[in-house]
Amino acid sequence: MKKKFILVTLTLFIFSILFAGCTTTNQSKDASWDDIKQKGQFVVGLDDSFPPMGFKDDKGQIVGFDIDLAKEAAKRMGVKVVFKPVQWDGVLLSLKNKDIDVIWNGLTITDKRKQQIAFSKPYLQxxxxxxxxxxxxxxxxxxxxxxxxxxxxxxxxxxxxxxxxxxxxxxxxxxxxxxxxxxxxxxxxxxxxxxxxxxxxxxxxxxxxxxxxxxxxxxxxxxEYGVGIRKTDISFKEKLDKALDDMKKDGTVNKISQKWFGESVTEK
Missing domain, CATH: 3.40.190.10 (Periplasmic binding protein-like II)
Known part of the structure; x- marks a missing residue:
């Protein structure tokens, strides 16, 4: 009986450790927004030769439709945004390695990409x-x-x-x-x-x-286009989705679309 009690106790102890580990893992997944707030910025990876989504103007400044969207979203989230040109064929790896925080550059939402990364809500058709x-x-x-x-x-x-x-x-x-x-x-x-x-x-x-x-x-x-995000960055995705939703509702996204395309091509 004593041996049985010890065995049950040991089993419960092991399960408690495993559960604690799972809880810690889940918590770490949700710490992404706290990490961004602490840094005070998020980094956007992009191909800077893709007009009108993101490209360099005559002064060498990165401009474009996605650039304006990202700047406005960051402002509403209370942080800054940094734009980092990357090799497009390795952009998913850059995201996975945390060289960048998001891919925001006319990124098409596909089932194949969904296997590797998460997406914001679609913002453009x-x-x-x-x-x-x-x-x-x-x-x-x-x-x-x-x-x-x-x-x-x-x-x-x-x-x-x-x-x-x-x-x-x-x-x-x-x-x-x-x-x-x-x-x-x-x-x-x-x-x-x-x-x-x-x-x-x-x-x-x-x-x-x-x-x-x-x-x-x-x-x-x-x-449809969406912002590429790491699957583990759940809380950051929630904050970004809210900012994009608010921008759609108050007409900001449509205004930016009119600026670059002469009409609205955004998701309703």
Whole structure:
């Protein structure tokens, strides 16, 4: 009986240690916001050559849609924000290694990425749009039959067009460019009849050259952007989500969207 009592006591002791360990682990997961407050800032990792989301202006300052959002969110959270350019192909590793606190740079929410990181609530809707000249008679996808269409090589636009086999087969030619700017210039000069491009990128350039282009109602694949966060940073994510929610409700996000795109492309 005494041995049984000792065995039960020992078992309870071991479970208490394990439980305490789990509690400590859970508490450490929730300490992320306290850590940010103590530092007084959070670090945003980004590709600083991705207009209009984040890029260097003529003075070498990092500006953009996501930059304005991050600055406003940090202000409302009572901390500062630091922008740190990183190699984009290693950005998830930079987040995991805590070289940065978030990825805020037109990051598409995907199931594959969700396996590795957490995301804020979606703040922007993106899709592959069809751009034509203002005086074009093309009104929809069907009107693209036997037309020349331009897009950026290796882009989401190329993937989206390939996925729409009916439209792809109807085209006369698909012309591929190194970037969207080059494609839109050829559209302006009449070398292609339409361009398929990321909405956030295309609307930025369209807004800078008003009266030259128009966007069709038809589009291709839709996607959402979110802020990438470590899965363990639960309390920090909650604070960031609240700041973004408040910015949406009071019209701040829409105002920033109007500044960069000439219209709202944000999540409602």
């Amino acid at each position: 993106n899709k592959q749009i069809i751009v034509v000249k203002n005086d074009s008679t093309i009104k929809n996808k069907k009107d693209l039959a036997q037309k020349k269409v331009g897009l950026q090589l290796g882009s989401s636009s190329e993937t989206a067009l390939k996925a729409d086999n009916t439209t792809l087969k109807s085209l006369k030619e698909v012309k591929k460019y190194s970037d969207n700017t080059e494609a839109l210039m050829d559209l302006k000069d009449g070398r292609v009849d339409a361009v398929v491009a990321d909405e956030v990128v295309a609307r930025y350039y369209i807004n800078k050259t008003k009266g030259v282009y128009k966007v069709l109602n038809d589009d291709f694949k839709k996607e």
